[in-house]
Amino acid sequence: MTPPMTSPPSARNYPVRPWRVSLTILMVVFLAELVLMLMLPVVLGEDQPVWLDAIVDATILMLILLPVLWYTAIRPLQQLASMRADLLETFVSLQEDERRRIAFDLHDEIGQSLTSVMMGLRALSEQTEGSDDKQRIADLRTIVNHAVGEVRRIANGLRPAALDHLGLEGALQRLAEDIRQIHDLEVELDLGEEDLTGLSVPVQTAVYRIIQEATTNVVRHAQASQVRIGLGHRNSGLLLEVEDNGRGLATVDLATRTGGMGLTGITQRASLLGGELSILAPSGGGTLLRVQLPVRQ
Ligand SMILES: Nc1ncnc2c1ncn2[C@@H]1O[C@H](COP(=O)(O)OP(=O)(O)OP(=O)(O)O)[C@@H](O)[C@H]1O
């Protein structure tokens, strides 16, 4: 189940226009100060001390400016923050929808076709007499078999059916097992005694996706031999950690990195749920990616 869709707001409708806000505030200050300077000597009298003039002037100016600031700056900025949250939600939800669609297409179209080819080759093998031809067909069946496995693996990565069928814990165990087998990495999955079944679907999906991206990064970039995946409840939220013993991320200037979407995606997923990402460099080397999500069971 994906979160409800919201239509992205148009960039033209963005409520904050810095020049208009600045000019409005300057105009209000100018006019208010002009009127005050002309009116105060009349209202308070000429012989009042300067400090009293100054206090009355500043107080009235502040009272005039407060609603102007609220209307021109504070309220639009609040609208902008809520638009940003909507956009993030739309982005993540569209990404999940697209991945799910491609996964189903892969499974239903290519997967079914390959299965038909497999069955055809099997039937052909039974009808064939010559051992050379039989061997050739057996080789083709091996290749098709491998392709079926690859399609299943890619489709599963796009839309982890394991998440629907096995729940978060089972899906993470399968992910860990895949990394062990395919990439020859030592994987420690540390879920403690946690009961993860009560987590909402968006939280489970986010946690799975974050761990999937973080471990993919370890495989692709870290040159590590070990990775630890930790997930558990801490205080009022969830603490998720992926730690490797590789070359470390501190040497990479994160601020100037180009191209990669993975860490940005993790940040967005975490921030959508009100959480945050920190990337730490453990004293023993490697990288520790930590995500804190303020969710209750
Ligand atoms: N565990 C890690 N160890 C070392 N370097 C890392 C690690 N994780 C990420 N990096 C570095 O941070 C960069 C940014 O990672 P990010 O996931 O955002 O992009 P990417 O993996 O290069 O591309 P994408 O995720 O879009 O396929 C990587 O290119 C890599 O140099």
Ligand SMILES: [Mg+2]
């Ligand atoms: Mg990446």
